[in-house]
Amino acid sequence: MYKYDAIDQTLxxxxxxxxxxxxxxxxxxSLAEEEFRPLRLQNGLYHQRHxxxxxxxxxxxxxxxxxxxxxxxxxDQYDRGYGHFTTRQNIQFNWIELAQTPDILAELAKxxxxxxxxxxxxxxxxxxxxxxxxxxxxxxDSRPVCELLRQWSTLHPxxxxxxxxxxFAINGAKEDRTVLLCHDVGIExxxxxxxxxxxxxxxxxxxxxxxxxxxxxxxxxxxQVLPSYLTALLRVYNRFGRRDNLYKARIKILVxxxxxxxxxxxxxxxxTHLQNGDDNFTKGEWERVAKHxxxxxYQQLSSLTNEQVIADAPEAEQTTFARWLERNVRPxxxxxxxSVILSLKPHGxxxxxxxxxxxxxxxxxxxxxxxxxxxxxxxxxxxxxxxVEQSKLxxxxxxxxxxxxxxxNIGLLTxxxxxxxxxxxxxxxxxxxxxxxxxxxxxDNLDYLFDLGDIxxxxxxxxxxxxxxxxxxxxxxxxxxxxxxxxxxxxxxxQGVDAxxxxxxxPSFYADEIPDVITSVINTYVxxxxxxxxxxxxxxxxxxGPFKEAAYKNSKKRKKVDDQSESALS
Amino acid sequence: MNKHIIYFPKDGQASLVSNEWxxxxxxxxxxAQFESPDQASDLNKVLVPxxxxxxxHHNTNIMARANKGEIGVWFATDDDILKHANIIKAGKxxxxxxxxxxxxxxDGRSFSTAAxxxxxxxxxxxxxxxxxxxxxQLLQGARVGFDAFEMRAxxxxxxxxxxxDLFSVTTQNSWRRKRSLLEA
Numbered sequence: 001m002y003k004y005d006a007i008d009q010t011l012x013x014x015x016x017x018x019x020x021x022x023x024x025x026x027x028x029x030s031l032a033e034e035e036f037r038p039l040r041l042q043n044g045l046y047h048q049r050h051x052x053x054x055x056x057x058x059x060x061x062x063x064x065x066x067x068x069x070x071x072x073x074x075x076d077q078y079d080r081g082y083g084h085f086t087t088r089q090n091i092q093f094n095w096i097e098l099a100q101t102p103d104i105l106a107e108l109a110k111x112x113x114x115x116x117x118x119x120x121x122x123x124x125x126x127x128x129x130x131x132x133x134x135x136x137x138x139x140x141d142s143r144p145v146c147e148l149l150r151q152w153s154t155l156h157p158x159x160x161x162x163x164x165x166x167x168f169a170i171n172g173a174k175e176d177r178t179v180l181l182c183h184d185v186g187i188e189x190x191x192x193x194x195x196x197x198x199x200x201x202x203x204x205x206x207x208x209x210x211x212x213x214x215x216x217x218x219x220x221x222x223x224q225v226l227p228s229y230l231t232a233l234l235r236v237y238n239r240f241g242r243r244d245n246l247y248k249a250r251i252k253i254l255v256x257x258x259x260x261x262x263x264x265x266x267x268x269x270x271x272t273h274l275q276n277g278d279d280n281f282t283k284g285e286w287e288r289v290a291k292h293x294x295x296x297x298y299q300q301l302s303s304l305t306n307e308q309v310i311a312d313a314p315e316a317e318q319t320t321f322a323r324w325l326e327r328n329v330r331p332x333x334x335x336x337x338x339s340v341i342l343s344l345k346p347h348g349x350x351x352x353x354x355x356x357x358x359x360x361x362x363x364x365x366x367x368x369x370x371x372x373x374x375x376x377x378x379x380x381x382x383x384x385x386x387x388v389e390q391s392k393l394x395x396x397x398x399x400x401x402x403x404x405x406x407x408x409n410i411g412l413l414t415x416x417x418x419x420x421x422x423x424x425x426x427x428x429x430x431x432x433x434x435x436x437x438x439x440x441x442x443x444d445n446l447d448y449l450f451d452l453g454d455i456x457x458x459x460x461x462x463x464x465x466x467x468x469x470x471x472x473x474x475x476x477x478x479x480x481x482x483x484x485x486x487x488x489x490x491x492x493x494x495q496g497v498d499a500x501x502x503x504x505x506x507p508s509f510y511a512d513e514i515p516d517v518i519t520s521v522i523n524t525y526v527x528x529x530x531x532x533x534x535x536x537x538x539x540x541x542x543x544x545g546p547f548k549e550a551a552y553k554n555s556k557k558r559k560k561v562d563d564q565s566e567s568a569l570s
Numbered sequence: 571m572n573k574h575i576i577y578f579p580k581d582g583q584a585s586l587v588s589n590e591w592x593x594x595x596x597x598x599x600x601x602a603q604f605e606s607p608d609q610a611s612d613l614n615k616v617l618v619p620x621x622x623x624x625x626x627h628h629n630t631n632i633m634a635r636a637n638k639g640e641i642g643v644w645f646a647t648d649d650d651i652l653k654h655a656n657i658i659k660a661g662k663x664x665x666x667x668x669x670x671x672x673x674x675x676x677d678g679r680s681f682s683t684a685a686x687x688x689x690x691x692x693x694x695x696x697x698x699x700x701x702x703x704x705x706x707q708l709l710q711g712a713r714v715g716f717d718a719f720e721m722r723a724x725x726x727x728x729x730x731x732x733x734x735d736l737f738s739v740t741t742q743n744s745w746r747r748k749r750s751l752l753e754a
Contacts, residue, residue: 007739007750014737022706030726038676039706121676151741157713158685161678227742238682239650273690279743288752
């Protein structure tokens with residue numbers, strides 16, 4: 001993975017010193033909270049319900065064992081013994097003292113990490129495919145472009161105070177594991193017929209109050225000119241994005257108001273003045289960065305069949321091991337290797353995406369032992385060991401079970417994406433975590449989950465949509481009605497190449513109704529399913545009707561709902 | 571009007587200098603000391619709103635003062651400077667100083683205005699930041715193209731002067747310097 005050079009290291013060290021001075025001025029009162037707020041946000045520091053929350057970047061999801069040990073140290077010394085991996089390849093700590101944040105950032109800088117631009121109205125942490133470099137369906141390894149753009153966007157002065165936050169996702173594979181179309185800018189990398197690296201750009205996607213899928217605005221852009229093209233795009237947004245209304249300030253509103261074609265035309269107009277300038281990447285810069293993303297020292301191995309791998313397990317364990325292989329293990333580009341997803345979604349215990357200090361340390365050791373000391377963080381809030389020898393899968397499975405990260409539920413109903421919700425977040429209208437826990441407890445039968453197959457269930461505690469409920473096959477959104485917590489259900493959302501925004505099925509439910517509602521929806525699917533038809537395929541075939549009918553059949557409380565606020569939200 | 575501004579020329583050191591320019595908010599400016607810049611004290615040079623300049627620069631008194639180098643313009647955040655490129659190009663020979671306004675420190679539109687002035691118009695004279703200009707935005711402003719800062723009255727100018735040397739490296743080009751590259 002990428003190693004900082006002297007420039008990167010100097011920059012993060014000096015950023016720590018800058019923030020240390022800003023915190024000191026805040027603490028001595030010479031810097032007002034209102035003016036400190038954007039400064040701390042641009043260093044990932046939120047003020048939440050109980051304490052400060054620090055969001056640390058894991059750029060494009062890559063993490064070394066050494067870095068994970070530092071995160072464990074922070075969890076242990078500065079927080080309460082756990083961290084929360086987010087949907088955008090960050091980790092959050094929830095119990096931070098303001099005065100200690102410069103020291104935490106200094107610890108991070110020692111292992112080439114930072115919290116720069118993980119919040120605030122600026123270019124955020126760039127996310128990518130957790131399987132970049134190893135995925136069987138990859139056109140292009142996205143990581144060198146991700147790293148070049150990480151550097152380009154870091155402390156970019158012109159775009160330090162945009163109308164609103166700005167998120168990039170970059171994909172280089174056939175399947176989309178980045179929710180590309182729900183980003184302010186999505187960059188799809190590919191190669192042209194001459195083998196040159198080019199990019200298609202999508203702009204104006206996003207979730208939140210107004211979920212929209214991004215529109216294609218530029219095709220076949222050579223990778224070298226990404227900085228000048230993105231400067232043009234961000235400049236148009238910086239100058240003309242709305243600043244009068246927080247809810248209309250994202251680029252998606254500008255793109256929608258102008259229309260994608262007109263937006264693209266304005267960007268193009270600006271770009272004509274920049275495209276031949278010296279902002280563009282050089283071959284030398286590519287080589288400096290790309291040399292870090294060469295393949296690790298793989299052994300010459302032959303591929304094993306599933307039966308051969310399963311045969312490593314004693315007979316009594318073969319069924320459960322086989323299930324884990326099917327759900328949690330992915331094919332690899334190199335013969336004899338596989339990628340393993342460690343589930344951070346055990347049923348009914350902690351928040352989806354949480355890892356304790358002990359788990360972080362143990363997982364760091366597993367990565368050293370089985371995967372060249374590297375890990376990846378997925379959009380679904382799980383961890384990946386990308387380069388595991390197939391012959392060691394059984395051994396790894398046993399070790400992962402001891403850490404409670406081997407549940408074979410990847411992609412199943414209980415692999416829930418959830419934001420921290422009202423338990424922590426001061427923006428939230430409602431709690432997410434107890435809902436996730438109740439659903440996991442209701443569906444705590446792995447045989448049944450396994451039969452149901454791929455279903456995504458995403459929960460957001462408010463319309464900011466950090467839990468990505470809009471793109472869950474089943475989405476749960478917390479809404480506030482007169483101080484009470486209610487939950488709205490959406491169906492039909494999907495991430496990936498067939499991305500879709502889910503549709504609200506009707507009035508909201510009380511928290512305690514949700515497990516029954518989900519059960520009704522699932523039973524409807526099972527009742528109508530044709531052969532091995534997936535949930536989303538069945539939904540697309542049947543439409544919302546039968547699901548809606550079942551969901552409301554037993555709901556006693558729905559009449560109390562104020563429908564007006566419902567329509568305001570949808 | 572502040573007595574001092576921070577002046578930080580492109581290839582020089584940041585320092586405090588006397589402020590010679592008064593910002594005039596236009597005819598609607600309540601409590602202004604004058605109704606039109608031709609009535610302002612001869613001691614003060616005046617920065618007038620760009621939209622006011624567009625409609626009043628044919629006035630002979632104004633032009634007379636402008637020809638003496640006593641008039642500059644300031645750009646509001648919603649002035650589209652690219653739409654008025656011809657007026658700005660003509661202004662290059664007239665205005666010793668132009669300014670871009672920050673209605674609130676976290677409104678970054680004037681960063682793009684300064685960048686466009688330097689890149690597109692090849693603006694060589696002073697570009698001044700005015701309005702809600704605070705210590706922690708000075709460095710960003712200096713990098714996009716500002717070389718003078720009239721700070722909000724409560725800001726500590728001495729702390730302001732320390733902001734420009736915080737980083738010895740950069741990872742993208744800006745008006746002042748190209749991105750840092752390692753020695754081969």
